[in-house]
Amino acid sequence: MNLHDNKLPRTLIRCKPDWHAAxxxxxxxxxxxxxxxxxxxxxxxxxxxxxxxxxxxxxxEPLSDPITLTLLESVQRHLGDSAFVNNHSSELRKLFRxxxxxxxxxxATHTLSDAPGVRLLEAEVVIGTIxxxxxxxxxxxxxIYRMRLHASALVKDVQRNLIESVETTVSVSELIVGLQLAxxxxxxSLRRRNEFAANSFGLIALGRxxxxxxxxxxxxx
Numbered sequence: 001m002n003l004h005d006n007k008l009p010r011t012l013i014r015c016k017p018d019w020h021a022a023x024x025x026x027x028x029x030x031x032x033x034x035x036x037x038x039x040x041x042x043x044x045x046x047x048x049x050x051x052x053x054x055x056x057x058x059x060x061e062p063l064s065d066p067i068t069l070t071l072l073e074s075v076q077r078h079l080g081d082s083a084f085v086n087n088h089s090s091e092l093r094k095l096f097r098x099x100x101x102x103x104x105x106x107x108a109t110h111t112l113s114d115a116p117g118v119r120l121l122e123a124e125v126v127i128g129t130i131x132x133x134x135x136x137x138x139x140x141x142x143x144i145y146r147m148r149l150h151a152s153a154l155v156k157d158v159q160r161n162l163i164e165s166v167e168t169t170v171s172v173s174e175l176i177v178g179l180q181l182a183x184x185x186x187x188x189s190l191r192r193r194n195e196f197a198a199n200s201f202g203l204i205a206l207g208r209x210x211x212x213x214x215x216x217x218x219x220x221x
Contacts, residue, residue: 056194065190067206074213075183078176085187092184095161099204100197102154110147112140125151126200155204162208166215175212175219182208 017035035041063072063084076083107120112134124130128148134140162185163178164170182205189202 060190060193062187062191068186068190071209071213075179075209078213078216079180079183082180083183085184088184088188092181092188095158096185096188096192096197096201099154099158099201100195103151103197103200106147106150106154110143110150112143120147122197122200126203158201158204159208162205163212166211170215172216172219175216179209179212179216182206182212 015033017033017037063069072083103122103125104119106125107122110130111118111120112130112132120130125147128144128151130140130144130147162182163175166175166178185205186202186209189198189205192198193202
C-alpha cells in the first residue's frame with residue numbers, strides 16, 4: 001500500500017456544532033451550525049466580554065479598611081505604636097517597584113497574542129489563568145503553566161524579602177521584625193491601590209502578616 005494514499009476519511013458533516021467554536025477567535029459562521037442539544041443551548045446562553053482594565057477606585061484612608069481594622073488589635077499587641085504606619089522604608093519601596101516591574105514583564109511575555117501593547121491583566125496572573133480566546137488549547141495550556149511558574153517564583157521572592165522563613169527555628173523577635181515589614185507592605189499597597197501591581201503585592205504582604213501572627217501565637221508570644 002502506498003503510504004501517501006493512507007489518509008483519514010473525511011467527515012460526513014463538514015460543519016461543526018457552534019459550541020465547538022468557543023475557543024476560536026472570530027470564527028466563520030459557515031464552519032459551524034447551531035446545535036439543538038443541551039450543550040449548544042448552554043453555550044449560546046453564555047456571554048463573555050473581553051477583559052477590560054479595572055477602573056480607578058477611591059483612595060483609602062490609613063487604618064480605615066475592614067481588613068486592617070480587624071487585624072489592628074492583634075498586630076498592635078506585638079508591634080505597639082509601630083502598628084500605626086507613618087512612612088515606608090526605602091527598601092520596601094524598592095521591593096514594591098521590583099515586584100511591579102517583574103509582574104509587568106510577566107503580563108507582557110505570557111499573552112496569547114503577538115500584537116504590540118497586548119498584555120495580561122494583573123487579576124489574570126493572580127488567579128492563574130488567561131481569559132483571551134485561543135484556538136490552540138495545548139499552546140494556551142502551556143502559556144498558563146509558564147505564567148503560573150513565573151508568578152510563583154516572584155511571589156516566593158517577595159515573601160522571602162519580607163521574612164525569610166516562619167519555621168520553628170525562627171525566633172519570636174525575628175517574627176516580629178517580619179510582621180512589622182509585612183504590615184508596612186500591606187499599608188503601602190492600600191495607599192497605592194490604584195497603581196499597577198499594588199493589589200497583588202498587598203495580598204502577598206497580607207499572607208505574610210497571617211504567617212507571622214500564627215507563628216508567634218504557636219510560640220506563645
